[in-house]
């Protein structure tokens with residue numbers, strides 16, 4: 001299973017990671033549903049953006065030098081009032097300063113808190129030999145312990161994306177096994193096609209794409225990328 005950061009290091013330090021905000025802007029243009037948000041560069045801006053966004057909301061460190069934001073205390077979920085927003089803003093910057101002292105910080109990304117959904121991973125690794133290869137699987141223990149992922153060369157069409165999903169051990173979780181809700185497999189397949197198209201169209205510049213997680217909602221309610229990381233060559 002390709003680890004984005006290790007692979008990026010292995011290929012040399014010339015690769016440039018884009019921030020979550022920038023990565024999502026690019027994928028949104030292709031039609032991927034994302035929690036976009038806005039970047040606050042001061043406490044006053046954070047309060048203004050939070051007011052516009054509405055509560056509950058999420059704040060995250062925005063830096064191209066921090067690829068795993070949670071690891072440095074750079075993600076605060078479920079912020080539900082202005083006082084908590086100001087506290088989170090301060091805490092995130094303090095955590096970054098302490099845990100990633102050399103990182104260049106662009107600000108704090110503020111976005112809506114997405115409702116709970118099934119957490120999937122969709123990634124692309126642009127292999128020097130094979131070209132862009134798309135990966136999908138359920139997040140969490142499914143990917144880490146069971147290595148339950150499907151791989152396919154990009155770009156792919158919707159039927160191929162649906163076949164990828166059907167090949168997962170965990171596929172029944174998407175289709176309503178054991179009284180679970182039937183999830184929006186259709187929107188998930190569309191998202192896989194969109195991400196594969198982005199990677200294929202930009203294969204001369206893009207090295208990796210990592211959507212972790214893509215939240216999948218009940219049938220008819222779509223999907224949402226709440227995190228995104230694009231790494232360019």
Ligand code: ADP
Nearest residue numbers: 035058067068069070075112113114212226227
């Ligand atoms: P990291 O860089 O550590 O991967 P993420 O942006 O993925 O940071 O955030 C960590 C976790 O927080 C995600 O896996 C997801 O469960 C949750 N999360 C992040 N953003 C949102 C959001 N906007 N709405 C709801 N949950 C979110």
Ligand code: MG
Nearest residue numbers: 212213227228
């Ligand atoms: Mg993530």
